[in-house]
Amino acid sequence: MKDLGAEEQMSNEAFWLFKQLNLHLEQEWKFQPREKGLSxxxxxxxxxxxxxPRLRNAKVEDLWSLTSFFGFTTETFVLAVNILxxxxxxxKVKPKxxxxxxxxxxxxxxxxxxxECNIPSTHDVIRISQCKCTVSDLKRMEKIISEKLHFEFKATTALTFxxxxHTIVLCHTSERKEVLNLDKLEAQLKACNCRLVFSKAKPSILAxxxxxxxxxxxKxxxxxEIVLRVQKHSKISDSDLLYWRELVSKCLADYSSPECCKPDHKKLVWIVSRRTAQNLQNSYCSVPELPTIPEVGCFNESESEDSCEDMSCGEESLSSSPSDLEGNFFFDLKPKSKWKALNCQS
Structure with missing residues (x-):
């Protein structure tokens, strides 16, 4: 079996990849959650x-929903879970x-x-996440988290590896590039992130x-053979790989089953002001007479957090649009690329 360390000299790209791999292998321990605390x-x-564990896992699923709603990358989700x-x-954190x-x-x-243009305002995140806290609460909590983690946020994660x-394998194979689907691998990693146990695994091993x-x-x-050489270069033992691979395999099997409760994107609901909600409840027939609500989620910041009520889209997911009748009277907090376009134009 060839040593990938010798092959890395074949091209500048391969050399750079292995240099990055060695760097992250040295640093990964610094960004792992404290095992004693996880236990x-x-x-x-x-x-x-x-x-x-159930509350922690549920919160990670909420982070997944938020990431999907705002159209953020998998890297944002994985890093948020790592920081969490x-x-x-x-x-010692209380559930509240x-x-x-x-x-x-x-x-x-x-x-x-x-x-920066894609990042929503704190007010919008509070409303969409239905977090029962104020902007000042978030600022205080951000200060606490920053100090406890010594402002070290950008981390080496399983997604990094x-x-x-994935890139190393593609550099050394004659197979078609699309054979190894990175999107599928990222989705599987997200599923693993929703289980507390995988936070105890070394990121390199989980990847x-x-x-x-x-x-x-x-097959x-x-x-x-290339993966075996990557394993050897990363100095990952067979016993560690087999132990965690069995857990990962079971997790993915459970997650793909219909009985599994996956992240509920429907929990993120449209939010309207109390006045608008009352008008809508009175009569849907009078909708054309209702005042138009400004687009792009504008609202008066002087209003208290209790001055609004939420209305669910029913059985529709976030990716679906409200009906034409209702569309003009919802705040225009749109998911994914539409959200980004609105923010970049403002």
């Missing part, structure tokens, strides 16, 4: 005053504070990864588990 959460039973877990592993912490982690990750491994399972599905001998 403490794992052993915690559900009650009103302590954080249990690192903080939870350091501090988890919502505020989650939104803070989401905003911190977005500020690092996303373009997944991208590196390699996903890659080996996908290569195993493709490609060439890809399998």
């Amino acid at each position: 403490l959460i794992e052993r915690t039973a559900e009650n009103e005053n302590t954080l249990c 877990d690192r903080f939870l592993a350091l501090m 504070h988890l919502s505020c912490i989650g939104v803070c982690c989401f905003q911190l990750a977005a500020q690092i990864i996303e373009e 997944l991208h590196l491994y 390699l588990c996903l890659l080996t399972l996908e290569v195993q599905t493709l 490609s001998i060439e890809l399998f």
Whole structure:
């Protein structure tokens, strides 16, 4: 079996990739959540005053929903989860504070990864996430998180290794580039991030588990040999790989089953002012007579947080638009690319 370390001299791209891989392998331990803190959460039973695995996992699913709604990248989601877990592993957090912490982690990750024109205002994030806190609450919490993590937010994550491994494999294979689907691998990583146990795995091992399972599905001998060489270069033992790969395989099998509760994007609902809600409740026939609500989610910041009510879109998902009848009377908080276009134009 050839050593990839020798092959890396074949091209500048390969040399740079392995240089980056070695750098991240050296640094990954710095950005892993404290295992003792994660184990403490794992052993915690559900009650009103302590954080249990179910609440943590549910909050990560909320982060996934927020990331999807605003059209942010997988990198933003994975980094938000990393910041969240690192903080939870350091501090004893009460469940009532988890919502505020989650939104803070989401905003911190977005500020690092996303373009400034695509980042929503704090007011919009509070309304869309239905976080029961104020802007000042978020600022105080952001200060606490920043100090506890020593302002080290940009981290080496499993996604970092997944991208590196994927590119390295494609550099050394004669297979078609589209055979190894990166989007599919990223989606599988998101599913793993929704389980607390995988925060205890080394990012390099978790990424390699996903890659080996996908290569195993493709039944490609060439890809399998390349992955083995990547494993050797990364100094990942067979025992560690087999242990975590079994857990990853079970997680993905559970997640793909119809019984699994996946992130509920329908929890993110359209929000209108109380006055508009009352008018809509009186009669849908009188909709044309209602005053037009400004677009792009504009609202008076002097209004209190209690001066609005939320209205669900019913069975429709966020990616679907409200009906023509209702469309003019909802705040124009649109998901994905539409949200970005509106912010860039403003």
